[in-house]
Amino acid sequence: MLDIRAGIMRADMQKEDALKIRLEGVSKTFRSRGREVNALGNVDIEIKQSEFVSLVGPSGCGKSTVLNLVAGLLAPSTGTVYYDGEEVQGLNGRVGYMTQKDTLLPWRTAEDNVALPLELHCRGVSRAERNERVADIINLVGLRGFEKHYPAELSGGMRKRLGLARTLIYEPETLLMDEPFGALDAQLKLLMHDQLQTLTQQRKMTVVFVTHDLAEAVALSDRVLVFSARPGRIRAMREVPISRPRDVFTVRFTEAFSRLNEELWNELKDEVVKGTDV
Amino acid sequence: MANTTAVVKPGRTIRLDDGLSPLARWVTSGVGLTLTRLAILVCVLGAWELASGRLLSKYWLSSPSAIGRTLWRWAEDGSLWSHLGATLSEMTIGYVLGCLAGIGVGLLLGFMPNLYRVVIPFFGGLYCLPKVALAPLFVIFLGIDLGSKVALVGITVFFLILYSTLDGINDIDRDLIQSLRLMGATKSEISRKVLIPGCLRWVFTGMRIAVRYAFTAAILGEVIASNRGIGYLIEANAGQFDSTGVFAGVLVLVFCSLTLSELLTRWEASRGGSAGGFGPGS
Numbered sequence: 380m381l382d383i384r385a386g387i388m389r390a391d392m393q394k395e396d397a398l399k400i401r402l403e404g405v406s407k408t409f410r411s412r413g414r415e416v417n418a419l420g421n422v423d424i425e426i427k428q429s430e431f432v433s434l435v436g437p438s439g440c441g442k443s444t445v446l447n448l449v450a451g452l453l454a455p456s457t458g459t460v461y462y463d464g465e466e467v468q469g470l471n472g473r474v475g476y477m478t479q480k481d482t483l484l485p486w487r488t489a490e491d492n493v494a495l496p497l498e499l500h501c502r503g504v505s506r507a508e509r510n511e512r513v514a515d516i517i518n519l520v521g522l523r524g525f526e527k528h529y530p531a532e533l534s535g536g537m538r539k540r541l542g543l544a545r546t547l548i549y550e551p552e553t554l555l556m557d558e559p560f561g562a563l564d565a566q567l568k569l570l571m572h573d574q575l576q577t578l579t580q581q582r583k584m585t586v587v588f589v590t591h592d593l594a595e596a597v598a599l600s601d602r603v604l605v606f607s608a609r610p611g612r613i614r615a616m617r618e619v620p621i622s623r624p625r626d627v628f629t630v631r632f633t634e635a636f637s638r639l640n641e642e643l644w645n646e647l648k649d650e651v652v653k654g655t656d657v
Numbered sequence: 658m659a660n661t662t663a664v665v666k667p668g669r670t671i672r673l674d675d676g677l678s679p680l681a682r683w684v685t686s687g688v689g690l691t692l693t694r695l696a697i698l699v700c701v702l703g704a705w706e707l708a709s710g711r712l713l714s715k716y717w718l719s720s721p722s723a724i725g726r727t728l729w730r731w732a733e734d735g736s737l738w739s740h741l742g743a744t745l746s747e748m749t750i751g752y753v754l755g756c757l758a759g760i761g762v763g764l765l766l767g768f769m770p771n772l773y774r775v776v777i778p779f780f781g782g783l784y785c786l787p788k789v790a791l792a793p794l795f796v797i798f799l800g801i802d803l804g805s806k807v808a809l810v811g812i813t814v815f816f817l818i819l820y821s822t823l824d825g826i827n828d829i830d831r832d833l834i835q836s837l838r839l840m841g842a843t844k845s846e847i848s849r850k851v852l853i854p855g856c857l858r859w860v861f862t863g864m865r866i867a868v869r870y871a872f873t874a875a876i877l878g879e880v881i882a883s884n885r886g887i888g889y890l891i892e893a894n895a896g897q898f899d900s901t902g903v904f905a906g907v908l909v910l911v912f913c914s915l916t917l918s919e920l921l922t923r924w925e926a927s928r929g930g931s932a933g934g935f936g937p938g939s
Binding site for chain 1: 830832833835836837838840841842843846850851854855858
């Protein structure tokens with residue numbers, strides 16, 4: 380029965396030729412020390428090819444869980460996660476995942492860390508091309524001059540940017556980002572927004588972006604999903620009525636931006652209060 | 658009483674010799690320190706020499722001059738060098754074999770978590786066993802020559818290195834491995850790029866500690882049963898109640914371990930804070 384349904388769905392999607400990621404009736408319950416924690420309620424999410432979607436919501440509402448499900452690091456308790464119309468089972472190698480915690484290798488210098496994805500057999504990039512691309516991307520994230528430094532010698536913000544460079548360098552078709560810019564100061568954040576937008580637009584990447592920062596979500600996304608407090612459900616969903624690419628530096632002063640920001644904040648506010656009560 | 662509480666300004670090094678007289682300072686630093694130490698040594702040896710045969714029995718405690726003569730005799734007839742060579746080669750061969758096996762088995766178990774789960778209690782049991790207890794067994798198997806000592810050194814070193822390799826692998830952040838898998842790394846790429854470099858620092862630490870254990874194991878093996886080596890020299894002289902020979906042998910050991918310690922300390926210092934660690938931060 381399920382197989383047939385999946386088959387029909389795959390056919391449907393090929394017709395539409397647009398859905399990249401689809402979560403259908405997905406929930407996730409964690410068990411730890413005999414206690415059950417229902418992290419993610421029953422959610423349905425559809426994300427189109429080349430779409431930039433942000434997930435916002437209070438702490439612990441299952442936003443990161445959604446990313447882990449799409450990456451195949453976790454299996455859903457109920458429901459199904461589809462990627463390109465196929466059920467995600469095991470690790471999903473087609474996504475680049477920038478986790479909240481940096482996973483840089485401490486014994487490699489900045490440039491060697493960034494080069495890592497290109498060293499892997501499955502990419503088969505020549506040394507010359509590798510060096511060139513590493514130099515480009517390090518420049519892009521503003522870390523020129525720090526190529527030979529080890530992660531322990533870099534600040535938190537620099538490590539985030541290094542992690543971003545490592546994720547972007549192999550140009551995965553889909554980017555999963557878990558609060559990638561949390562540790563950056565405001566100006567640097569804007570610069571990174573600009574670069575992220577340019578890159579993802581150029582390469583038509585699909586992006587799922589988790590953040591606490593509502594303004595960041597609105598400035599970057601095609602669509603913003605507001606999650607409720609645990610167990611996470613989708614409380615509101617809004618399209619951002621501003622065409623991309625945008626000028627990330629000035630977009631926040633536009634009428635449309637502030638209206639949507641306020642509207643989403645009203646949705647989010649109650650949930651944040653609920654979230655802190657728990 | 659109130660001013661016994663010292664107010665230490667931040668950044669100021671507290672020197673324990675603050676307030677010492679100039680003489681005391683000379684005696685505890687620089688050339689004065691070396692001379693002071695020499696003086697102590699000369700006094701102790703001189704007192705020993707004078708007391709020997711008068712206050713102390715020459716038979717039990719020998720005398721520095723007799724020990725010196727014995728050492729000189731050994732050095733002249735070459736026996737000192739052949740015994741020293743025997744001990745050092747047992748130690749070196751055992752150490753190298755133990756390290757290779759320890760790293761090899763450690764990585765194998767690290768890469769195969771299921772195998773690890775099955776066999777680790779056996780290794781744990783043997784690890785706790787004082788290895789000296791196996792020495793008689795090695796003598797039965799391998800005789801009193803080089804082989805039994807190499808085996809004792811080897812097995813001592815093996816367990817030290819095995820456990821430091823395993824600790825190293827356990828210490829590696831699982832998220833690093835997961836992030837590489839998401840990038841599409843194969844199992845062998847994960848081994849080469851994460852597991853091996855990640856546990857290297859631990860392996861080096863284990864290897865450094867193991868040098869001293871290897872030395873002890875070689876000497877112990879010789880004392881138990883052998884026909885060559887410094888340990889044999891001590892044991893053979895003790896068997897003849899020749900305290901002078903025993904003291905001479907011990908003196909050779911003191912020199913050996915001092916040299917070994919000094920070499921290790923220099924090596925560690927030359928590696929500095931950055932080689933094993935990753936930049937000054939760690």
